[in-house]
Amino acid sequence: MNTLNINGERLWQALMDLAAIGATPKGGNARLALTALDGQGRDLLVRWMREAGLAVTVDQVGNIFGRRAGRNDALPPVMTGSHIDTQPTGGKFDGCYGVLAGLEVMRTLAERGIVTEAPLELAIWTNEEGSRFLPVMMGSGVFAGVFPLETALEARDSEGKRVADELAAIGYAGGAPVGREVGAYFEAHIEQGPVLEAADRVIGVVTGSLGVRWYDVTVTGMEAHAGPTPMPMRRDALFGATFLMQEVVKIARDFAPHGRGTVGVVNLHPGSRNVIPGAVRFTVDLRHEDAEQLARMDARFRAACAAVADGTTTGAVLPVDVQQVQYFKPTPFARELVEQVRAEAAARGLTHQDIVTGAGHDAVYIAGVAPTAMIFVPCKDGISHNEIEDARPEHLEAGANVLLGAMVARAGLPAGA
């Protein structure tokens, strides 16, 4: 058999057609979960799925599945998918690329009349972004049993509207039970970071997702007038906090290449130009691909906090309160599937490298219940969650070809096909 290839122009046209629903003036997309626009996007996808010969079902949390039967249809499906909901000022590729690359796989197989051994499915997960309803990655989370269906259906947006009602309003309150056996799950996605572009690679072979620890930290000093208070008599909360902010970055650097450390929010009390800060609150985001390493990063950060608190760091006692407010454990992807992606990229002569995902994806939840892998393609300047998000047609085409190859290889072709 000759190498199977998807149709890159058709893929690009599908991306542009979907992006017309909820298009923003700056070239982005605003199609928030379970809005009328999301309903229009879903309707378009369902029509395209049916035209490609897929049998469409909708489950109780609104996840849509398009199924292409296998020769041995009792086998668990080889699935791909992503989401079509966007951020309020989102781009045209985040999520949509994974769904439409999957659709393109199905269209290509239909065109060629190829039937795989195991069935194939294309999933559109409900509310991945979490911009309108929390929790984020809602549809895949319920599917993978991370939280109960009821939690999702009862979630309300800022206007008090319920997920259950909004699903019904757009016609996607489905009847299928949520969750079932999946043989393998692949998800194609834009990288949402700068690594592939900087390394000039077309394909990112995603080996897993980083674990994340989020903290709220408060350093307490003593508020006093900046003029009359001599330096040795100060308990400057900000001065102490700066050492912890630096330590966050240094820890991440020391746990290279997959350590990450970020302080994104800082608030001072009272926040006046001529008053020594009496308290500083800030957030910390530590990430690593390995749970044990992440625990060591946590320990080192807490030790730094203790040294600020007892006066070792600055000479002044500055009590530090550290609250871990969120923990997502690292998720390594299935070795066999990752290897399939790598082999497919190599076989097609595509430049590629291993990469981890620092952002969350539906695949990270699905990885808890099925062998999973992801395929990244570069995005311009690493920018995502932004209307200027962009990606090159040839990269999107290449990623879809790798997806096609990996899915078919995994599902199996009848002998002699």
Add this chain to the structure above:
Amino acid sequence: MNTLNINGERLWQALMDLAAIGATPKGGNARLALTALDGQGRDLLVRWMREAGLAVTVDQVGNIFGRRAGRNDALPPVMTGSHIDTQPTGGKFDGCYGVLAGLEVMRTLAERGIVTEAPLELAIWTNEEGSRFLPVMMGSGVFAGVFPLETALEARDSEGKRVADELAAIGYAGGAPVGREVGAYFEAHIEQGPVLEAADRVIGVVTGSLGVRWYDVTVTGMEAHAGPTPMPMRRDALFGATFLMQEVVKIARDFAPHGRGTVGVVNLHPGSRNVIPGAVRFTVDLRHEDAEQLARMDARFRAACAAVADGTTTGAVLPVDVQQVQYFKPTPFARELVEQVRAEAAARGLTHQDIVTGAGHDAVYIAGVAPTAMIFVPCKDGISHNEIEDARPEHLEAGANVLLGAMVARAGLPAGA
């Protein structure tokens, strides 16, 4: 002649009586400049001044002067004073102590029938706090020619009310021209800092006021997702900014004992837990008693900014914008008057030490047009601009005695008195 002493109980009672006008539930004072309450406070002081035999005049910016004639009344007056307006949640002592210590000097001299060679005056300066109208230290500023009368009279509060109209409404739009020759100016004040209390000294001999440089600083990096962006590819504006925040403190420590360095306001953009800060804006407050040393502190801070900007400090290029937004030059007080305060404290056997004022006072402006000195007494825990501001009666009494002694010594007693 026996040592002259003021009446400490009468001083305390006057403080409590004035504090009853605009008393707050937490024991503080809210008597904002040119409000009806300020008018009531002024009326009480004017009555007390007249009862003590003083001739009262009011100038065009509402400054009140109570004059006790000298034997040689053509000599320029030896003046004392302060203010009776307060912060919105102010204390009972800030400003009021200086005015009522001066009143107590006048009462004591009246009681004893003592006439000094030069005339004595007690000044109540309009709107020192600047809580309602800017600029701060308004009355003394116009008196000293720092800004024009018109600027003060046209100033408006947040409701659009004009100083000129509010002066008239409370009956203090005076006719006397603003500014004239002053032979010497003394001002007694609570320290508003922790130095005297910590050193267990009763009298602070104030040698001058710190110069101040205020800056607005912006460090610019590149906003990016905290997950997918590896550490070496980051331009983290906060990481760079923390080195500058630390340098502010280190510079001040290296210019001990009178260097001060404070970062009181920090704002991050975009300010999201999982986004690397793209920009950090913060304020810097550098102080020193010597203008040249303060200029050296400025140069060192700017060098640190340049090292962050060109990548030397963090390895990433992070442009830094530094704007000096305010400069108050250091004001050394008159050596001869400072010595008079020191000698008076010593003669009375009061523990004392030299000190500089880090906060602004009317005396700092008057020092530009007349020989000036200040007398500090301790305040509890160094706390001021707060309803819990407190001071001990024996300290207040001691400070008023030093004021009495210094004023009389400066004005001169007729031979044999």
